[in-house]
Amino acid sequence: xxxxxxxxxxxxxxVDGKLYRVSTKQTGKKRxxxxxxxxxxxIKDGDEIQIKDKxxxxxxxxxxxxxYVRDRNGMANKTKEYYQAGVNFLREQSxxxxxxxxxxxxxxxxxxxxKDYAGSTINRVLRTLRRSLNLAVExxxxxxxxxxxxxxxxxxxxxxxGEMEETIMEDIAPTxxxxxxxxxxxxxxxxxxxxxxIEHLDFKRMTILVEKGKTHKSSRFVPMxxxxxxxxxEHLKGRTVGWLLPSNRIEGQPLQRQSLTQAFAAVRRARKLxxxxxxxxxxxxxxxxxxxxxGNIFVTKEIMGHSSTATLGRYQHPALAGMADAIxxxxxxxxxxNNTGKATKKxxxxxxxxxxxxxx
Numbered sequence: 001x002x003x004x005x006x007x008x009x010x011x012x013x014x015v016d017g018k019l020y021r022v023s024t025k026q027t028g029k030k031r032x033x034x035x036x037x038x039x040x041x042x043i044k045d046g047d048e049i050q051i052k053d054k055x056x057x058x059x060x061x062x063x064x065x066x067x068y069v070r071d072r073n074g075m076a077n078k079t080k081e082y083y084q085a086g087v088n089f090l091r092e093q094s095x096x097x098x099x100x101x102x103x104x105x106x107x108x109x110x111x112x113x114x115k116d117y118a119g120s121t122i123n124r125v126l127r128t129l130r131r132s133l134n135l136a137v138e139x140x141x142x143x144x145x146x147x148x149x150x151x152x153x154x155x156x157x158x159x160x161x162g163e164m165e166e167t168i169m170e171d172i173a174p175t176x177x178x179x180x181x182x183x184x185x186x187x188x189x190x191x192x193x194x195x196x197x198i199e200h201l202d203f204k205r206m207t208i209l210v211e212k213g214k215t216h217k218s219s220r221f222v223p224m225x226x227x228x229x230x231x232x233x234e235h236l237k238g239r240t241v242g243w244l245l246p247s248n249r250i251e252g253q254p255l256q257r258q259s260l261t262q263a264f265a266a267v268r269r270a271r272k273l274x275x276x277x278x279x280x281x282x283x284x285x286x287x288x289x290x291x292x293x294x295g296n297i298f299v300t301k302e303i304m305g306h307s308s309t310a311t312l313g314r315y316q317h318p319a320l321a322g323m324a325d326a327i328x329x330x331x332x333x334x335x336x337x338n339n340t341g342k343a344t345k346k347x348x349x350x351x352x353x354x355x356x357x358x359x360x
Contacts, residue, residue: 002032011036055141058103059096062087064139065132086128095129100136105146119153126150158276159285160184162334167271168264175245175255176263176279178235182208183282185225185327187290187304190257190279192218196244201232206324210305218305223324227331286327293326 002011002024009024009032026032056064069075069083090096095107108129113122126148133145160168165184172180179193188196192210200209206224224232235244245255264279283304290300 002029002036004029011039055099055101057096058098058100059091061100061136061141062091062096062132065135068135082124083128083131086125087132089125090129100133101142103133103146105148108146108148119151123150123153158274158281159288160277160281162337164273164277165334166338167273168267171267171270173263174235176260178231179245179260180264180279180282181231182228183279184286185228185331186222187283187286188222189283189305190260192305194245194254194257194260198236198239198241198244201244203229203233220302220305222303223327225324225327225331227328289330290326293329 002009004010007027009026009029011024011032024032024035026035066084066087069080072080093111095103095111098107108126111125113125127150130145130148133142133148136142137145168180169177179190182188182193183190186208188208188210192212195212196208196210200211201224202209203224206229207221208224208228210218210220210222212219232244243254247253247255261279267273268277287300287304290303291297294300
C-alpha cells in the first residue's frame with residue numbers, strides 16, 4: 001500500500017507484525033508503485049530487507065530534543081530552562097515508554113500530575129511534549145504530532161493578608177524569611193532574589209538593582225521599604241560584597257531558589273495554610289497593593305519587570321518613592337491590625353502623591 005506525504009510517495013510494510021512507513025523517494029505514483037513491486041519481489045525471493053525503525057522511545061528521543069534546545073541559537077536561556085524542566089518531568093512518566101509514533105491524544109490526556117501542580121506548571125510539560133513532537137515531524141521521525149490541548153491557567157486571586165503574613169514570619173527559616181520579606185515589599189521573583197549581589201543594594205537611595213531578571217527586559221531598579229532595609233542590614237552583618245544569599249553547599253555560588261520554595265512549603269504544611277499559598281504569592285500581593293495604592297498600571301508593570309524600564313539611570317526613578325511609601329503604609333496598617341505593638345520607623349523618604357502620574 002502506498003500513501004502520499006507532501007510530494008513524496010511512501011509505502012507501508014509489515015515485518016514481524018510491526019508496521020513501517022518507508023519513503024519511495026518518488027514524486028510520481030506510477031514510479032512509486034513500481035518501486036513497491038520491486039521491493040515486494042525481493043522479499044518474496046527471500047532477500048533480507050533492512051528497514052530502519054525511525055521511531056525511538058520518547059525517553060531516548062528526549063535526549064535529541066534536549067540537545068536541540070541546548071544548541072539552539074537565539075533561544076533565551078530562560079526558555080531553554082523552561083523546556084529542560086518539562087523534559088525532566090516527562091522522563092519519569094509512563095508515556096516515556098512509548099515510541100513517539102505511538103503517542104496519541106488520549107495518552108497525553110491521561111498523564112498524571114501532582115495535585116499541587118499549577119496550571120502553568122502542567123502547561124510547561126505539555127508545551128515541551130508538543131514542541132518535541134513537532135521537531136520529530138520536522139526530522140521525519142513521525143508523520144504528525146497529536147493535538148495537545150493546554151489546561152486552563154487560573155488567575156491568582158488570593159493575596160497574603162496581614163494575619164497570614166504574621167503566621168509565616170513566625171515559623172519560616174531566617175534566609176527564606178528575608179526572601180519572603182523582599183518579595184512582599186519589593187515584588188522580586190525568587191530567581192531574581194537568589195541572583196542579587198550585595199553591590200546591587202543602594203541604602204542611600206533606598207533602591208535594589210535587579211540586574212538579572214526573567215528576561216533582558218526585566219532589569220530594573222525597585223524601591224526598598226524600611227522593613228527590607230532593616231532586614232538586609234541585620235542579615236549582612238557588615239558584608240559589603242558577594243552574593244546576598246550565598247550557598248551553604250557550594251562555595252562561591254548563590255543559594256538555589258528551590259531552597260526558598262521548599263522552606264516556604266514546609267511552613268504552609270505545618271500551619272495548614274490554603275493550598276494556593278506559595279512563595280510567589282508574595283510577589284502577587286505586592287503588585288496588588290501597589291495597584292490599589294497608586295492606581296497606575298504603567299508604573300506597576302515597570303516596577304514588576306513586565307515591560308522594559310523607561311530609564312535605568314544612576315538616580316532614583318521619580319515614582320519609586322511613591323512605591324516605597326505605599327508599601328510602608330501597608331506594613332503600618334498590618335502591624336496595627338495584628339496588634340503587634342512594635343514601633344514602626346517613620347519613612348525618611350519624601351512623601352509622594354498617592355496617585356503617581358507619568359508624562360509622555
